[in-house]
Amino acid sequence: MNIVYTVDNKFVPQLATGICSICENNKEEDVCFYVVSKGITDDNKDALTRYVEKYGKKICIIELSNVKDYIDFDFDTSSWNDIVLARLFFDRLLPNDVDKIIYLDGDTMVRGSLHDLWSIDLSNYVIGAAVEPTANSERKKAISLELTKPYYNAGVLLINMEKWKEMNVGKIVLNFYKEHQGRLFANDQCAINGALKDYILQIPISYNFCNSYRFYNYKALVKMMKPTKFISKVDYQVQCNNPIIIHFLGEERPWRVGNKHTYTNEYMFYWNKTPWANTPLELGWENYFKVFNLFNTVMKPFPMLRYRIMDTLIPIMIKHRKKS
Numbered sequence: 001m002n003i004v005y006t007v008d009n010k011f012v013p014q015l016a017t018g019i020c021s022i023c024e025n026n027k028e029e030d031v032c033f034y035v036v037s038k039g040i041t042d043d044n045k046d047a048l049t050r051y052v053e054k055y056g057k058k059i060c061i062i063e064l065s066n067v068k069d070y071i072d073f074d075f076d077t078s079s080w081n082d083i084v085l086a087r088l089f090f091d092r093l094l095p096n097d098v099d100k101i102i103y104l105d106g107d108t109m110v111r112g113s114l115h116d117l118w119s120i121d122l123s124n125y126v127i128g129a130a131v132e133p134t135a136n137s138e139r140k141k142a143i144s145l146e147l148t149k150p151y152y153n154a155g156v157l158l159i160n161m162e163k164w165k166e167m168n169v170g171k172i173v174l175n176f177y178k179e180h181q182g183r184l185f186a187n188d189q190c191a192i193n194g195a196l197k198d199y200i201l202q203i204p205i206s207y208n209f210c211n212s213y214r215f216y217n218y219k220a221l222v223k224m225m226k227p228t229k230f231i232s233k234v235d236y237q238v239q240c241n242n243p244i245i246i247h248f249l250g251e252e253r254p255w256r257v258g259n260k261h262t263y264t265n266e267y268m269f270y271w272n273k274t275p276w277a278n279t280p281l282e283l284g285w286e287n288y289f290k291v292f293n294l295f296n297t298v299m300k301p302f303p304m305l306r307y308r309i310m311d312t313l314i315p316i317m318i319k320h321r322k323k324s
Contacts, residue, residue, distance in 0.1 A: 001029050001118050002101045004094070006036040006064075006086045011106045012044045013276035014255065016051060020270040021110040023055040029115065032058040034101070036093055038067075038083040047275050062093050071174065075182030085188050087154065088177070089170050091161065099162040105155035107248040109267050117207050117244070120158055126169055126199040127192065128158035130208035133221045133230065136311055139185050143176075143194030148227050152200055154189035155247045156208040169196065185315075205231070209243030211250050214262060215296060220303035251292070256282040258289035 003022065007015045019033060033052055037045070045061050052059040067082045070089045077084065086093065087103060094101070102118065104110075120128055135151035145151060164170065176195035177184065184190035193200075205213065212221070218237075222230045231239070246267075252259045254267035261267075271277060299306035 001026075001031045001114065002034060002094075002098050003031060003114075004034045004036065004090065004101045004103045005106055006038075006083045007040070007106045008038040008081060008083060009040045009044060012040060012048070013271070013274065013279045014106050016048065016274040016276050017267065017271045018104060018106065018108050018110065019048075019052060020273050021267075022114065023052070023057060024270065024273070025110055025112050026114055027055075029113075029118075032060065034094055034098070035059065035061045036083070036086045036090075037061050037063050038081070051275055060095075064093070071182075073178045073182050075177065075187075077187050080187060087157070088173050088188050088191070090159070091165050091170050094161065099160075101157075101159050101161055103154075103157040103159060104245070105247060107253060108155065109246045109248070109263065109270065110244065111246065111263075111266070112242070112244045114244070117158060117203070120201070120203060122158060122160040122163070122201060125201040126160055126163050126167065126196055127152075128201045128203040129153065130156060130203050130205045131225075131228075131230070132210075132212075133216075133225050134212050134307065134311070139190065142185065143180070143190050145194055145197055148229075149197055150202060150225075150228050151193050152189075152202070153208055153210065153247070153249075154186075154192055155210075155249065156245055158201075158203060163199075167199075169199075172196075204235070204239045206239035206243045207245045208247050209240065209245060210247045211252065213240050213243075215299075215306065216303045220307065223304060224307055251285070251288065253282075256285040256289075258286040260289065260293055 005015055005018065015035065022031065035048070040061065048061065049059055064083065064086055067085050070092065071085065075085070090101070100122070102114065122128055129152035131150045132153035137147055140147055140151055173188070173191050173195045177188065177191040216224070218233050246263045248254065248261065252261050254261055254264040
């Protein structure tokens with residue numbers, strides 16, 4: 001089982017926590033971690049290697065000196081670190097004999113076995129991904145995605161690297177990104193959705209459980225997805241009842257003081273098992289979370305109003321983060 005992360009040095013504590021959660025819940029699996037690094041220090045690389053080997057797993061850290069060495073056009077990733085674009089050229093970074101991977105964002109936690117995810121048949125697909133129900137019609141139109149087709153979140157990806165290389169997918173997606181002037185709302189995620197719309201297999205949301213499923217009920221999710229068909233209510237209940245991978249999308253994250261995320265305590269359990277357990281948590285979020293929690297309480301009876309408000313605020317917040 002090959003698992004890939006892309007992180008910089010600041011995100012090493014979160015990376016280690018994610019790795020810990022995988023190792024603790026997949027003790028019988030033969031796992032090799034590939035970490036695409038942007039400036040991880042030698043000390044942290046050594047500590048990560050020792051930590052992974054303690055679990056009897058393997059790790060390979062690949063240093064990515066400059067993303068622009070792989071992209072021949074100007075791009076703007078807004079407030080996101082440009083290392084996110086490394087997903088578009090894994091074929092040039094990973095060893096040639098790696099034919100299948102699970103890609104995980106650094107802000108994820110694994111709560112159970114990844115065996116069933118790894119075993120999904122991707123013979124006729126390049127990627128397996130979970131739907132992002134809050135993607136609006138404007139985002140789809142911007143990438144010429146039919147409104148009836150799902151838009152997928154790229155924070156958790158099952159990738160058929162053999163087919164990726166066979167179809168030269170990296171070039172296809174980068175060309176799509178270039179045709180959009182290197183400026184898309186969610187960067188490579190939008191490029192993947194637009195360029196590979198016929199080669200993505202929908203996987204259960206239990207493998208990419210994000211805040212949308214905490215704040216919106218099934219009825220609201222069905223409504224905001226229209227005219228795209230959402231999963232059945234039975235599947236929704238089963239998949240949300242015991243999610244396997246938690247994706248801490250948005251500002252509410254366990255390592256920020258004052259957050260009230262459902263899975264914070266579970267995340268900190270793994271955090272405290274890593275060599276970075278004493279890393280100070282992020283301060284300065286307390287007032288934000290007080291307002292955010294009040295907002296969520298008030299909006300709970302009005303999920304579609306909450307959705308419209310958040311849909312308006314998120315682009316503004318992204319621009320603010322970019323300036324800061």
